[in-house]
Amino acid sequence: MNSPLGAGLPDAGRPTLLRHAPYTWQPYIQLARLDRPIGWWLLLLPCWWASLLASVVRHSPPNLWHLALFLIGAVAMRGVGTTYNDFIDRDIDAKVERTRNRPLASSRVSPQAAIGFLAALILVGLAVLVCFNRFTLLLAPASLVIVAIYPLMKRITFWPQAVLGLAFAFGALVGWAAEMGSLAWPPVLLYLGGICWTIGYDTIYALQDIEDDLVAGVKSTALRFGAHVREGVGAFYVLAFGFIGAALFAAGAAHGFGLLGWLCLGAHFIWQIARLEPADGNLALRLFRSNRDAGLIFAAGLAAQAILQITSSAG
Structure with missing residues (x-):
């Protein structure tokens, strides 16, 4: 039996799983x-970027x-964040x-059951984390502090x-730490780029909720930018592109397929800004989701560069 509510969330994709x-x-x-x-993809991609960039730097295969492990952890920790947020x-x-049919809002899940589910997801994330080195084990839990305060921010800023x-891009630090056992300028710059990227794409996402947010008293950058939302998103995409490029140069990896992937990422950002229509909520959702492809393009470039270096050395 399928739940009519389970298939009816306006911002859900094809409800095949449901x-x-x-x-x-x-x-x-x-x-x-x-x-x-899309949520766990956007959480996962900075982890993959940093891990693959480290492989390029070390001249090692991905x-x-x-x-x-990052894939499993991203799915689990995305669940932690959304369950806590809800x-x-x-x-x-x-x-x-858009959100009134969510399980807690519609009372299909009790608060007590949600807490139990949250604890189970945290245990999955912990099981993944203990597979990494000690530095990563100490670093990664800091992101939970950010996750804890995020739902409160829309009420005050x-x-x-x-x-x-800050939460979604944290994987840029974790991905590098897992490979290198320390931090350096490349992952920090990648983290800053990921933060700006998130501000851009989540502003696009927030365009769907402007009218409801005004009624509920919820704040967002979409409301802050107002009539200048295209310029606001564009500015943060420019910053994201710049910081990510700086990470490549700082790592000595701004060449070959890594450089090509970065340029293609920038082209995708330009395409999003050109298409953006602030009054079109359906288009905003499609553009938001397209950031998975943008992130995968850059990841593919880094992976190809890492593999090319290995095959070139072997030849």
Whole structure:
């Protein structure tokens, strides 16, 4: 049996997973946003960028084991963030058309059950984390502090997207630390680029909710930029492109496929800005989701460069 509410969230993609999942699982799939993989993709990509950049620097092949661990960790930690966010925002979500059918807002999951589910997801994330070196084990939990304060920011500042960026881009530090056992300028610059990227794409996402946010008293950069939202998103995409490029140059990796991937990432940013129509919520959602492809383009460039270096050395 399928839940009519489970398939009805306006911002969900094709509800294939929900259609085939047992009825009792559906609210938890929605809590963890497993029906909307774009969230964990955007959390995962900075991890992959940093890990692959480290491979380019070390002239080593991509660490497939670590890349797989980051995938599992991103899915779990995305679930941690969304479950916690929905728990904190359950009263606000009930007032917003796009979110009123979320499991906690619609009372399909109790607060107590959500807390138990949250604990289970944290354990999965911890199981992944202990597979890495000690430095990474000490570094990664700092992101949970950012995750904890993020839902509160939309109540007090027009810049919650900046706090979200601090959390979503944190993988740039973790991915490098997992390979190198330390930090350096390249991952820091990559982190700054990821923060700016997140502010840009989440501002686009927030365009869907402007009217409801005004009613609910929720703040966002989409509201802050107002009629200048295209310029605002464009400015942060320029900063993201600049910081990510600086990371490549600082790592001595601004060549070959890595450089090509970076230029293609910039071209994707330009395409998004050219297409953006602030009044078109459906288009905003499509552009937001397209950032998975933008991030994968850059990751593919770094992976190709790492592999090319190995094959060239072997030849």
